[in-house]
Amino acid sequence: MHTNNSLRPSKVIDEEVKWDKSKTIISKTDPVGTILYMNDTFEEASEYNKIELIGEPHNVIRHPDMPKVVFKVLWDNLKQGNNFHAIVKNLTRTGRYYWVITDFDVEKDDSGKIIGYTGRRKSLPESVVKKIEPLYKTLLEIEKVKGEKASELYFNSYLQEEVNSSYDDFVVNLFEGETANTKEADKKAPVKESGMIKKGLNWFFFGETNPK
The missing domain is CATH 3.30.450.20 (PAS domain)
Incomplete structure (x- = not known):
């Protein structure tokens, strides 16, 4: 469409x-x-x-x-x-x-x-934007000069070599890490789970927080 x-x-x-x-x-x-x-x-x-x-x-x-x-x-x-x-x-x-x-x-x-x-x-913390923006700028420049396939190859290699995770896990980890920093390491921050979707984003999107 x-x-x-x-x-x-x-x-x-x-x-x-x-x-x-x-x-x-x-x-x-x-x-x-x-x-x-x-x-x-x-x-x-x-x-x-x-x-x-x-x-x-x-x-x-x-x-x-x-x-x-x-x-x-x-x-x-x-x-x-x-x-x-x-x-x-x-x-x-x-x-x-x-x-x-x-x-x-x-x-x-x-x-x-x-x-x-x-x-x-x-919305997400400005610190997350500052960390993801340079990667997106690089991917966009590769797309413009070398094409989408080259951008995809770089992206996959970046995830493997730089962060050793899938894009989804990278986003969740980046967001949760920066959110924890801005909130002075919220003690409710969840532990990684093998299945990833993380509890941290569940309560972020749906308000599933436990009262203190």
């Missing part, structure tokens, strides 16, 4: 949009990424209203600073039925940007066929 270019801003502005970062951005899409539902926080952060975006492909908010390989990894996992986390820079209606960490639920029918996805997105 092709992006409706009339919905894209005419120019990109290097300025973060103002939105309530305590809230969660929620959207639902069909299996190919067509937006079926978006909440009010999505409207606030993206500066698009529901009338504009319902029925449109989700990539209408894709920021040109985002390397394509990140979305390839994301969609490869979602199509396999894997819930997935990613760090994404999105584009607003006026050309501004907002950074989020994503969490996806894969929805299936009784036969196990994927019928859609629910995405939840929340």
